[in-house]
Amino acid sequence: MIINKKVMFIKFCFIILFLSSCGENSLDKNTYMIHFEDYSFDIESNSFVFDSKIILNPYEVDNNDNYLVYSAINIGDEPELYIYDKRTKIEKQITNNDFIEFSPVVNKNGDFAYLLSELFVSKSKVFFNNIELNLDEKLYKNLLLSETDFIFNDDENNIYFYDIDLNLIKIIKFDHHIEKFLKITNKLLIQYYSENTESMDIGVYNLDKNSFNILYESTDDELLVKNSNKIMIHKISSNQKNIKLFFNALYIYYNDKLANPFSLSNNFLGRVGWNQSEKLEELIDMYQTIKDERIRKQIDLIVENLLNITNLKLGYVDVYNNNYSYTTKKYSLDNKTKISFLVHDSKIYYALLRYANEFEDVKPNVKAEIINNVESIYKFYEKYYDNEEKHYKFQYGMPYKYDGVLVPYNMQNSFALMLIELYIASGNEVYKNRLLELASKFKSEWVYIDNKILWHYMPLKYYDGWNEDENQSVHLPSKNISVDTRFEDTAHAGLNVKFIVKFHQKFTNEIFDESDIDKINNTLNDTININGFAKYINVLDSANYFSYKNFNSMKIGWTLLNNEKLKSKFVNLTPNNIPNFDNITNSYIQYVNRKALLNEDLIVEEITLDQDLIVQGSKFKSYNFNNIITYFEY
Numbered sequence: 001m002i003i004n005k006k007v008m009f010i011k012f013c014f015i016i017l018f019l020s021s022c023g024e025n026s027l028d029k030n031t032y033m034i035h036f037e038d039y040s041f042d043i044e045s046n047s048f049v050f051d052s053k054i055i056l057n058p059y060e061v062d063n064n065d066n067y068l069v070y071s072a073i074n075i076g077d078e079p080e081l082y083i084y085d086k087r088t089k090i091e092k093q094i095t096n097n098d099f100i101e102f103s104p105v106v107n108k109n110g111d112f113a114y115l116l117s118e119l120f121v122s123k124s125k126v127f128f129n130n131i132e133l134n135l136d137e138k139l140y141k142n143l144l145l146s147e148t149d150f151i152f153n154d155d156e157n158n159i160y161f162y163d164i165d166l167n168l169i170k171i172i173k174f175d176h177h178i179e180k181f182l183k184i185t186n187k188l189l190i191q192y193y194s195e196n197t198e199s200m201d202i203g204v205y206n207l208d209k210n211s212f213n214i215l216y217e218s219t220d221d222e223l224l225v226k227n228s229n230k231i232m233i234h235k236i237s238s239n240q241k242n243i244k245l246f247f248n249a250l251y252i253y254y255n256d257k258l259a260n261p262f263s264l265s266n267n268f269l270g271r272v273g274w275n276q277s278e279k280l281e282e283l284i285d286m287y288q289t290i291k292d293e294r295i296r297k298q299i300d301l302i303v304e305n306l307l308n309i310t311n312l313k314l315g316y317v318d319v320y321n322n323n324y325s326y327t328t329k330k331y332s333l334d335n336k337t338k339i340s341f342l343v344h345d346s347k348i349y350y351a352l353l354r355y356a357n358e359f360e361d362v363k364p365n366v367k368a369e370i371i372n373n374v375e376s377i378y379k380f381y382e383k384y385y386d387n388e389e390k391h392y393k394f395q396y397g398m399p400y401k402y403d404g405v406l407v408p409y410n411m412q413n414s415f416a417l418m419l420i421e422l423y424i425a426s427g428n429e430v431y432k433n434r435l436l437e438l439a440s441k442f443k444s445e446w447v448y449i450d451n452k453i454l455w456h457y458m459p460l461k462y463y464d465g466w467n468e469d470e471n472q473s474v475h476l477p478s479k480n481i482s483v484d485t486r487f488e489d490t491a492h493a494g495l496n497v498k499f500i501v502k503f504h505q506k507f508t509n510e511i512f513d514e515s516d517i518d519k520i521n522n523t524l525n526d527t528i529n530i531n532g533f534a535k536y537i538n539v540l541d542s543a544n545y546f547s548y549k550n551f552n553s554m555k556i557g558w559t560l561l562n563n564e565k566l567k568s569k570f571v572n573l574t575p576n577n578i579p580n581f582d583n584i585t586n587s588y589i590q591y592v593n594r595k596a597l598l599n600e601d602l603i604v605e606e607i608t609l610d611q612d613l614i615v616q617g618s619k620f621k622s623y624n625f626n627n628i629i630t631y632f633e634y
Contacts, residue, residue, distance in 0.1 A: 060581070062105045069106040071114070073261045076314045078268065081114055094130055098268050098329065102581055105145040111164065113143050113150060119269065119330045121582050126152060128166060141579070142180055151188075153178045155549075155577055159188070161207075172205060174212075177548065177575035180224055184231065184611055189215075191224040193575040195532070195548055200573050202233055204613060215613065221572050223251075231613070235605040241571050242592050243600035247628060248573050249286065249588035254632050255580065260298065262581075263305035266314060267326035271582075273344025276306070278556065278584050280351040284358060285589040289597075296359075303355050306348060307369060311340070320398050322380040324373035333399045333475065342381055342392060343411035346418040349374045353421030367425075374422050378431070381415070390441040391459055397474050404473035406459050409442060410492040413499035420506055439503055439511040442496070447487070452523040453516065454538055455496065457488040486536040486543050490527055490550060493537050494557030501560040517561065524563050527554075549577050555587040567591050598625050 061070040066086055071079040081094040081101040094112075095101055102124075104114040116125040116132075124140045126133045128150060139155040150162040157178055161169040176192040179200060183189075188205040200223060202216040216222040220237040238244045260283075262276040280302050287295045307313075312323040316338050321327045325340035326348055332339050353374060356367045384393045392412050396404040416438040423431040447454045456463070465479040466472045488496070497520060504512040527534035532548035551574045558566060570591060576583050607618040623631055 060102055060104060064106065064108050066108050067106045067110055067112075069104040069112050069114075071101045071104055073265050075264050076266050076309055078265055079261065083110070083112060085110075100269060100271070100579075100581070102579055103141065103143050105143045107145050107147050109147055111145065111147075113145050115140055115143065115579070117269075117579055119335060121578050122155075124579065128162075133166070139577070139579070142178065144181065144183060146183070149183060151181075151183060153181070159205075170207075172210075174205075176201075177577070179573075179575070182224060182226060182231070184613065187613065189224060189231070189613065191222070193548070193573075198569065198572060216607075219572075223573075231609040231611070233607040233609065235607065236602065237605070238600065238602045240596070240600035241567070242594075242597040243602045243623075243625065243628065244571050245588045245592050246289070246597055246625070247602055247623075247631070248570065249282075249585040249592070250628070250632065251573065252583055252585045252588070253282070253286075260302050260305075263302040264309065266309060267344055267348075268329040268338075270328050270330055270341075270344060272306070272309070272326050273328070273341065273347050275582055276302070277347040277351045278586060280306070281354065282585050282589060284351070284354055285586065288358075289589060289592055289594050299355065299359075303352060303366065303370075306352060307366070307373075310373065320395060322377060324376045325380070331400060333401060337399045339398055339400055340380075341411075342394075342407060343414045345377050345381075346411070346414040349377060350414070350418040350421055353418065353425055357421055357424050371422070371425050374418065375426070378419070378422070389459070389461060390437045391461075399475075401475050402473065403475050405476060406462055408457050408492070409455060409459065410457070410488070410495040412438060413442060413496050417499045417502055420502055424506070435503070435507075436511065439499075442499075443511060443516075448519070450522075451519055452526065453519040454487045454523065455493075456484050457492060458484070485538065486541045487538040489536050489553070490534055490558075491553035491556075494553065494555075496557070498557035498560060501557075521561050521563050524558055524561060525565055528565055528569070548575055551575050552578055555584055559587045559590045562591070600624065602628060604631060 061068065063069075068084045068086065069081070070084070071081050073079050078098050079101050080096055081104055082091055083094060083106065084091045100117040101114050102117060104112060106112040111129055113126065113128045116127060117123070118125070122139055123137055126135060126140050126143070140152055141155070142153050144151040148164055150164065150166070151159065153159045153174075157174040157176065159172040159174060159178070159181070161171070163169060174190070174192070176194055179191045179193060181188050181190045186207045188207060190203050190205060191200055192203060193199070194201045194217065197217060197219050199219055200221040201214065201218070202222045202224060203212055203214050205212045216233055216235065218235070220235055223234045223236060225232040225234050236244070236247065260276065260279055262271045263280070265272060265276075267273055280299065283295055283299050283302070287299060309326070310324045311317050311321045311327050316327045317323050318338070321338055321340045322345075325345050327338040327340050328344060329336055329338055331341060349370070352370045356362055356370045381392060384395055385391075386393055386406070389406060391406045392415065393406055394400055394403050416435055419431045419435050419438075422428075423435065441459075442455070445455060445460050462479075463482050463484055465481040468477040487493075500512050500516070500520065503510075504517060523537055526539045527537060529546055531546035533550040533554055534544055534546050535550055535553075536544045538544065551569075554566060554569075559570070570587050574587075602623040604621045604623065605618055606621065608616045610616050621631075
C-alpha cells in the first residue's frame with residue numbers, strides 16, 4: 001500500500017526523531033512526544049495518543065479524514081485490529097485471536113480490509129469488512145482501498161482488482177516482483193524489482209488498454225513516493241556503496257518497523273524468536289554505526305519488554321516450558337499446546353547477551369537478570385544433551401512431531417552462538433568447553449567438494465533412521481534410512497554460517513580457520529547466479545533451483561562473510577517475499593564500513609508527475625552521513 005505523508009511521518013519519526021523534527025509535525029524534546037494534526041506518538045511508551053486515550057504498541061496504521069485503522073498489541077498478546085472513528089471518538093476492536101493482523105486499510109466510508117498471518121509468514125489471508133475472501137493459499141500483500149476499488153497482489157505477482165461490492169473485475173499477471181503500487185485514474189503506477197537491472201524500477205499499467213510500459217528503468221533504485229497530492233519518483237544513486245547500503249537499511253526500517261511491537265507480544269507464532277531477536281540485533285548494529293542515544297533508548301525499551309514476556313512473567317511454566325523460555329504454539333502437534341524451542345530461546349538470548357556485553361552502562365540488575373535467565377536456560381536444555389553424540393535432542397514425549405530426535409544443526413548452532421556470548425559475560429569455562437564440543441561435532445560432519453564446504457540440515461545419525469523398539473520418539477517412533485543430496489537450505493544454513501564466523505572471530509583458528517571461511521565463501525559464490533539465489537547449498541542437486549524469491553534466505557548469517565558477490569546484490573533494495581513486518585535490515589548494516597561511510601555522498605533526483613504521469617519537474621538533492629536522515633522527512 002502507498003502510505004500517505006502523515007502516516008509516513010509516524011513510522012519514521014519514531015526511529016529518527018533524534019535528527020529531525022519531521023517537518024510539519026513537531027517533537028517535544030522534553031517528553032519525546034511527536035505531535036501530529038489529530039494525535040501524538042509517545043516514543044517513551046511506544047504509544048499513540050488520541051484525545052488523551054493511549055493505545056499501546058501500534059504496529060501498522062492507515063488514516064483518512066474520518067477513520068483510523070491500526071493493528072496494536074497489548075502485553076503478552078498478538079496484534080489485534082482496531083478502528084477509531086475520529087468523528088465520534090469511538091474505538092472498536094475488530095479481531096481477537098492468536099494470529100497477526102497486518103497492513104490494514106480503511107476508506108472514508110469506514111470500509112476496511114486487512115491481511116491475516118496465521119501459522120506461517122509465507123502465507124496470508126485477505127479480509128474485507130472482516131469477511132475472508134475466497135482465495136488460493138498464497139502470500140497476499142499491498143492492500144489498496146478507496147471508496148470504489150479494492151486492489152492487492154500476491155507473491156506470484158498477480159494483481160487483483162475488485163469493486164467495492166467485492167465483484168472480481170480482473171487479475172493481471174505481472175512479470176516482476178511487485179513492491180508497491182498506486183492507482184492514478186485508469187492507470188496503475190508500480191514499483192517493482194527488476195531481475196534485469198537488479199534494482200527497483202517503475203512501470204505503468206493501463207487498465208483500459210491492458211498494456212504495460214516501463215516508465216523508469218536503470219541500475220539505480222527508482223522509488224514510488226506519494227507526498228500529499230503529489231506523485232513523485234525518487235531516483236537514488238551513488239558511486240559509493242556504503243552510503244547506499246546505509247540508506248537501504250534506513251529505508252526498510254522506516255517503512256516496515258514501527259515500535260518493535262513483537263518485543264511486547266508473545267512467541268506463540270515464533271515472531272519473538274525469529275523476528276524480534278533479529279530486530280534487536282539490527283538496532284544494536286545501527287547504534288554501533290551512528291552512535292545515537294535515541295536509538296539506544298529504543299534498544300533499552302526492547303530489552304525491558306523482552307524480559308517481561310518470559311514464560312515466568314506470562315504464567316506459562318510447565319514440564320515443557322522453563323521459567324525463562326519463550327513458549328511457542330505453532331510447532332506443537334495441534335498448533336495450540338505451548339512448548340519451548342531451543343532455537344527460539346537461543347536467538348532471543350543471543351541478542352540480549354549482545355546487549356549486556358556490548359554496552360558498558362547496562363544497569364547491573366538488568367545484566368544480572370539476563371545472565372541468570374540464560375544460565376537457567378542452559379541447565380534446562382542440559383537434560384536433553386546426548387553426551388555420546390555431542391548433540392542436543394528435542395524433549396522426549398513433548399507434543400512435537402520430532403520429539404526425542406536430535407535437533408537440526410542450525411538450531412544447535414544457534415544455541416552455541418548464545419553460549420559464545422554467555423562465556424563472554426560470565427567467563428565460565430563450562431560454556432567454552434561445550435562450545436568446543438559443538439563446534440568440533442559440526443565440523444566433523446562437513447563434506448568437502450571442489451574446494452567448498454557443505455553440511456546437512458540434520459546430523460548424520462538422523463539419516464541412519466531407527467526402529468520402533470529403540471524407543472527414540474513417541475510421535476516419530478520409526479524412521480527409514482534416507483539420503484540427503486541437497487544438503488541444507490540456504491536460509492537455515494545462514495544460521496550455521498553466523499555461528500562459524502562468530503566462533504572464528506572469538507576463538508581464532510581454534511576449530512574453524514581462515515581456509516574454512518574461504519571454502520564457505522566458495523559455497524556462497526555457487527549459490528548466486530543471474531537467475532537469483534539457490535534454494536539449497538548443494539547447487540548440483542537436481543532438486544535445487546535458483547530464484548530471486550530466495551533473496552530473503554541470504555539476509556541472515558551469509559553477509560558476515562563479507563562476500564563481494566553477495567554484497568553487490570544488496571547495494572540496491574531487494575525484493576521482499578515475506579510480510580513487511582518480518583523484513584530485516586542486518587544484510588545492509590553488516591556490510592557498511594562506517595569509516596568509509598563518513599566520506600560518501602548520495603544523490604536523489606526528485607521527479608514530480610501529474611495525474612497523467614507527465615513529468616512536471618525534477619530537482620537533485622545531495623546527502624551524506626550527516627544529513628541522510630533528513631531524506632525521510634519527505
